[in-house]
Amino acid sequence: MNKSSSSKNALVTGISKGIGKAICEMLVSEGYFVHGTYNTGEKEAGGLKEKLKNVEIYQVDFTNRQKLLELVEKLKKYQLDVIVNNAGVIHFELFDTLTIDSWDDTLSVNLTAPLLICHGLRKNINRGGSIINISSTDGSSGCYASIAYSVSKAGLINLTKSLGNIFGPINIRVNSVSPSWVGAGMDSPAVKEAVDNTPLGKIATFDEIAKVVSFLVSEKASYINGTDITVDGGYSNVDPILKKEAEELEKK
Numbered sequence: 211m212n213k214s215s216s217s218k219n220a221l222v223t224g225i226s227k228g229i230g231k232a233i234c235e236m237l238v239s240e241g242y243f244v245h246g247t248y249n250t251g252e253k254e255a256g257g258l259k260e261k262l263k264n265v266e267i268y269q270v271d272f273t274n275r276q277k278l279l280e281l282v283e284k285l286k287k288y289q290l291d292v293i294v295n296n297a298g299v300i301h302f303e304l305f306d307t308l309t310i311d312s313w314d315d316t317l318s319v320n321l322t323a324p325l326l327i328c329h330g331l332r333k334n335i336n337r338g339g340s341i342i343n344i345s346s347t348d349g350s351s352g353c354y355a356s357i358a359y360s361v362s363k364a365g366l367i368n369l370t371k372s373l374g375n376i377f378g379p380i381n382i383r384v385n386s387v388s389p390s391w392v393g394a395g396m397d398s399p400a401v402k403e404a405v406d407n408t409p410l411g412k413i414a415t416f417d418e419i420a421k422v423v424s425f426l427v428s429e430k431a432s433y434i435n436g437t438d439i440t441v442d443g444g445y446s447n448v449d450p451i452l453k454k455e456a457e458e459l460e461k462k
Contacts, residue, residue: 217243217264219290221331223323224297225258225267226251228393229344232416233294233423238262240424245285247297272297272323273315282330290335292427295324295366296344300359313358320362321369328373328384335382340427343370343386344419347442350388363388367438374436383435385426389419390442407453409444 220237224230225246231254234244243264248255249271259265270281299319301312324343335341348356349363370386377384391404391413405412422441425431440446 217241218292219243219245219288220292220294221245221247221285221290221327222292222294222296223247223272223327224249225265226254229389229416229419230294230296231258232420233296234258234265235262236417236420236424237292237294237427238264242292245288247281249297272319275318275326278323278326279330282327285331286334288334290331291339293327293331293335293339293341294344294423295327295342297323298344298359298362300356302355304355305357308357316358317362317365320359321365324366325369332377335377337381339382340431341373341377341382341384342423342426343367343384344423345370345386345388345438347388347390347440347446350440350446370438371436378435383426383431385431385434385436386438387419387422387426388438388440388442389414390440390445392416392419404445407445407448407450408442409448412443414441414443 218241220242222230222234222237222244225234226248234246237244245266245268246255247268247270249269252269255267259267268281268284270277272278297319299316301316303312328341343366345366346363348360349367353360367386367388370384373384391401393413393416401413419441422439426434426439
């Protein structure tokens with residue numbers, strides 16, 4: 211299906227599940243025709259296209275530079291109002307067992323792909339349009355077993371600021387959204403501890419992240435540019451040691 215003449219056009223990467231799926235659904239509900247990418251989730255992406263109708267899907271592995279550039283060329287036939295760089299990968303590995311392949315793959319998907327998409331489609335974004343990069347609170351702190359992911363998300367936040375400077379003069383706003391824990395189950399000790407250290411007492415739903423994206427691409431956010439919006443329920447504000455100190459005082 212091609213974009214109808216009355217639709218606004220959006221590109222959302224990584225739409226087959228999670229945050230990307232929720233963003234796709236929300237943008238379609240708001241009148242956008244979504245061009246969505248997926249890598250391995252063919253069944254899920256196809257089901258989303260069938261359900262929402264105003265969606266076209268493209269299979270592409272962002273670790274393959276040539277395939278990424280081919281996608282950009284395909285999309286040059288469209289004028290875009292919104293680009294959401296959501297696709298991402300994470301590899302968990304201790305530093306002693308880190309491999310350069312996992313490092314290269316992570317930076318290719320999480321950082322280089324958003325740059326090449328924004329650069330390649332820079333003349334296809336309508337004035338008044340918006341670019342949103344989905345980063346992470348991991349980009350603002352050190353890590354232990356996912357160094358490539360944290361570095362890529364830190365780079366994505368800085369890329370957002372730089373692109374905000376570059377696109378701002380032509381009235382295209384660029385912002386990033388940094389969630390913390392999103393959509394995970396309650397069967398992991400790490401997730402349970404994350405909930406305990408989040409002032410709102412829960413992890414985010416995918417829709418809660420999509421709503422922030424919806425706001426940022428709207429006229430309600432017309433003067434927000436080049437900034438990172440943390441969406442973590444207050445998680446980043448908590449020092450677990452200080453929290454334990456307060457809990458000890460309460461016991462006395």
